[in-house]
Amino acid sequence: MTDSHLHLQDARLGDPGPILAAVRREKIRALVVNGTHPEDWGEVARLARIAPEVIPSFGLHPWRVGDVPSDWPETLEGRLREFPEAGVGEAGLDRWIRGHDLERQKEVLQIQLELAATLRRPLSLHCLQAWGTLLECLRNADLSAGCLLHSYAGPVEMLGDFIDLGAYFSLSGYFFRDGKEKKLETFESIPPERILLESDAPDMMPPEQFVRFPLPERDGEAINHPANLVSLYEAYARWQGLATADAILRIRRSFASWFFGGERKH
Ligand SMILES: [Zn+2]
Incomplete structure (x- = not known):
């Protein structure tokens, strides 16, 4: 199985050792671990060095554009050159978060789109309530090294x-919760070969029946274990009328063509 989007570096998950052990037992063989800010890129890099299943991705998240050293683009390029297998992200646009500055977010996204095009790296993008602006930005970008819209909740x-x-579009277990039927339905209009699955751990808590790996709450907030992804594979297979093994194979192929399909440059 592959997890196309998560944040294993997030301190809310606690020690990554036992988490990785559970992930291995469950045969999750590739995890795209998305950094969000220069502050967590070091931990993403460390995880990529110690765990062969970790595929690093480095990016500046739209929630973090306000408090970042001005040399972040050089630092980001340095990380990408250090890890030739790394992707760019989590980047994107977000008009949902309080106090957002869309113009600043656009500038920051633009820099990352250009870096991804120059170094030919796959992108992982976040978007909330800014779909029209995102589409404009993407139309002017070179996405030929691959582009994922994670947890797609757009129109x-x-x-x-x-x-x-x-x-490509990734589906998280969260969309199987009661009240999210519309979001799930959207995925019925996406060609199956463009669909990926993600845990987005520690966020996007799936419905209770998906939670096989409970973690303690942090500040009253539920924490999603990456290995809960196994339940998502099973639910996706049932929803598609496939055997779980066939669903795994289909997602693995789509994952490979998103992340490794484009031509790479170091
Ligand atoms: Zn994320």
Whole structure:
């Protein structure tokens, strides 16, 4: 199995040792661990060095654009050159978060789109309530090294535009919760070969029946264990009328064409 988007470096998960042991037992063989700010890129890099299943991705998240040293683009490029297998992300746009500055977010996204194009690295993008602006930015970008819209919760009407740009879409267990049926339904309009699965651990808590690996709450907030992804594979297979083994194979192929399909440059 592959986890196309998570934050294993997040301190809310606690010691990554036991988490990685559980992930290995469950046969999750590739995890795209997304950094969000220069502060956590070091831990992402460390995890990539100690765990062969960790595929690092380095990016500046739209929630973190306000408090970042001005030399972050050089630091980011340094990390990407240090890890030729690394992707770019988590980057994106977010008009949902309080106090957002969309213009600043656009500038920051633009720098990351250019770096991904120059170094030919796959992108992992976040978007909330800024889909039109995101589409404009992506139309002017070179996405030929691969582009993932993680936890896609945008309008079904815009899918065609993003599909035409070659985007992939990842589904998280969260969309199987009661009340999220509309979000899940959106995925019915996406070609199966463009769909990936993600835990987004420690966030995006799936419904209770998915939680096989409970973790203690932090400050009253539920914490999603990456290995809960196994339940998502099973639910996705049932939803698609596939045997779980066939669903795993399908997602693995899509994952490879998103992340490794483009031509790489170091
Ligand atoms: Zn994320």
